[in-house]
Amino acid sequence: MLRTRVIPVLLIQDGGLYKTQRFKDPKYVGDPINAVKIFNEKEVDEIIVLDISATRENRGPDFNLIADIATECFMPFCYGGGVKSIDEMKRLFSLGAEKIALNTSAVETPHLIQEAADLFGAQAIVASIDVKKSWLGKYEVLTRCGQTKVKQDPITLAQELEKLGAGEILINSIDHDGLMTGYDLKLIKSMTDAVRVPVIACGGAGSVEHFQQAVKEAGASAVAAGSMFVFHGKHRAVLITYPEPSIVESIGR
Amino acid sequence: MLAIIDYGMGNLGSIQNMLKKVGVRATIASDPAIIDAAAKIILPGVGHFAAGMKNLKERGLIEALRRNVLETKKPTLGICLGAQLLTEFSEEGNVEGLGFIKAKTLRFQLDDATLKVPHMGWNLIAPQKSSPLLEGLSSQSRFYFVHSYFLKAESPSDILTKTHYGFDFASALEHQNIFAAQFHPEKSHKFGMRLMKNFADLRLN
Numbered sequence: 409m410l411r412t413r414v415i416p417v418l419l420i421q422d423g424g425l426y427k428t429q430r431f432k433d434p435k436y437v438g439d440p441i442n443a444v445k446i447f448n449e450k451e452v453d454e455i456i457v458l459d460i461s462a463t464r465e466n467r468g469p470d471f472n473l474i475a476d477i478a479t480e481c482f483m484p485f486c487y488g489g490g491v492k493s494i495d496e497m498k499r500l501f502s503l504g505a506e507k508i509a510l511n512t513s514a515v516e517t518p519h520l521i522q523e524a525a526d527l528f529g530a531q532a533i534v535a536s537i538d539v540k541k542s543w544l545g546k547y548e549v550l551t552r553c554g555q556t557k558v559k560q561d562p563i564t565l566a567q568e569l570e571k572l573g574a575g576e577i578l579i580n581s582i583d584h585d586g587l588m589t590g591y592d593l594k595l596i597k598s599m600t601d602a603v604r605v606p607v608i609a610c611g612g613a614g615s616v617e618h619f620q621q622a623v624k625e626a627g628a629s630a631v632a633a634g635s636m637f638v639f640h641g642k643h644r645a646v647l648i649t650y651p652e653p654s655i656v657e658s659i660g661r
Numbered sequence: 662m663l664a665i666i667d668y669g670m671g672n673l674g675s676i677q678n679m680l681k682k683v684g685v686r687a688t689i690a691s692d693p694a695i696i697d698a699a700a701k702i703i704l705p706g707v708g709h710f711a712a713g714m715k716n717l718k719e720r721g722l723i724e725a726l727r728r729n730v731l732e733t734k735k736p737t738l739g740i741c742l743g744a745q746l747l748t749e750f751s752e753e754g755n756v757e758g759l760g761f762i763k764a765k766t767l768r769f770q771l772d773d774a775t776l777k778v779p780h781m782g783w784n785l786i787a788p789q790k791s792s793p794l795l796e797g798l799s800s801q802s803r804f805y806f807v808h809s810y811f812l813k814a815e816s817p818s819d820i821l822t823k824t825h826y827g828f829d830f831a832s833a834l835e836h837q838n839i840f841a842a843q844f845h846p847e848k849s850h851k852f853g854m855r856l857m858k859n860f861a862d863l864r865l866n
Binding site: 409410411412413448451453454478479481482483484485501502503504505506527528529530531532575576604605606629630 | 671672673674675678679681682707708709776777779780781782783784785803805806807809825826845847848849850851853854
């Protein structure tokens, strides 16, 4: 039987590994290659690496860093951050990435999703959507690391991107990011009800219980977390952890 | 030397990374002469079946593969799309495959609406016969899958492993010198490492 994937999300900024809260206050966690090595030893299901400074600095992916990460990844590896062209994607796949997450470029140049899906297959293209609640309580999509508001609502956008060929939706709640108090289940549920492709829940996980909720109550196909896998205790000491195989096995059962 | 066939379909990088990790020398080959010189062949691949066949044809690789796989009988491992291409036919594009193994590639038709297609993620393999490829592996070994089509062998004796997703499908086939793995050993941690090492160490009589 298929296991629910439990996926560490690593944020890269200026070549270092960071973790944010509500997309702000990046805290330095350590060396990304070292972290990937540890996650590899822990036999994690999959890994997502997002370069959160690429779009902001208006640059493409850091291919040297990605090559170093890929050689340590003996599990599926998804990269996101600053990807704007098919050529960049070809290079990422040839280095050993399996999937590419598109966020800002999914909104600004949606045809890229279609071209990429036609060329590399839908399974290789992840549409990453960052969502924040407005002061009226309405869900809004933000790109450029939470800086730019998008006119479509999250559901409409996800459905458009699915139609263009995105093979998975990574839905991240900016309001829950880094808080470790649980996912935005309402947001995830509305997403899993609206699309047929797998939805990866992200933003707010602090415990295995939260994973269970995302799968059982909100219908997520996979669960992602950042802080939970890199911080330990209330003082947020850096410690890389991952649940035991028997616990991962039990999620969604 | 092991030849990883490059026909423009998918990530040779991860296969090379893993072979390097387990200490196996491999070369990426798109030239028939290199394939002729290799001791073993890996046919990787991700993407559309029809595009895969078209690329093999355009690069003039079909004859070289036929010669080395069917005549010289070099140990050959197809992975994911590479496994499917070894079959006679695929519903993906309704085109003929290489036909090196008596099997077909069919689309998942699952009654259970909660089961998504593609079958994506980690699943178990149940060995159906003993094989040097599975040495050190068991029904508790998990592998990473991502596919919308599955292998259907004509002869049950060619089924090497089965995996459950809505029903039991053949997740790997073995016929003489030919191995076809629907899952991705290059992305399956120690289990995949073991399988790749087993393939590299394989001696066929």
